[in-house]
Amino acid sequence: MKRILVIDDATTVRMYYRQVLEAQGFAVEEAGNGYEGLEKALVGSFDLYIxxxxxxxxxxxxxxxTIRQEPSICATPAIMISTExxxxxxxAAYAAGANLYFQKPVRPETxxxxxxxLTGEVAP
Structure with missing residues (x-):
């Protein structure tokens, strides 16, 4: 099972991503800010960051x-999602190391x- 780390300060947004992704068979963990996300990324083994x-x-x-400078986690793909x-x-997202950039709201199927x-996961 592929593991996804969702890093967003909005609880409702994290819950939305969790609901959509867990329904598709992904394991989802959450972080409420960048520091918490970095801590979890460094100790966990994730297949993707949102x-x-x-x-x-x-x-x-x-x-x-910061993630892209850490040898143990720098290759993990990342999707950056913003209202901007x-x-x-x-x-700016791609320059920071994002593999993809989406504007909120992102449709569940997208x-x-x-x-x-990005995770190489096939549909169940």
């Missing part, structure tokens, strides 16, 4: 740049498709 941009304590850009929809927002592609 990262919000705007979070207290450590934003998503800083989190991804300008071209420069996507550019999320599941790309999570499957």
């Amino acid at each position: 990262v919000d941009v705007n979070m207290p304590k450590m934003d998503g850009y800083t989190l991804l740049r 929809g300008q071209a420069q927002d996507a550019t 999320l599941v498709l790309h999570v499957r592609l």
Whole structure:
């Protein structure tokens, strides 16, 4: 079973991603900010990170740049999702190390498709 770490300061958003992904057979863990996400990423073994941009304590850009510098976790793919929809927002996400960038809200089928592609998971 593929493990996903959802890092977002909004509880309802984390619950939404959890519900969508667990219904498709993924194991989901949550973190409420960048620091908590980094701690979990360093001690856990995840197949994908889903990262919000705007979070207290450590934003998503800083989190991804930090993850990409850690040899043990730098190769794990990441999807950055934000309410920000300008071209420069996507550019900043990719520069920080995101594999994909989506603007909220993300349709469930779009999320599941790309999570499957990035984790190499086939549909059940």
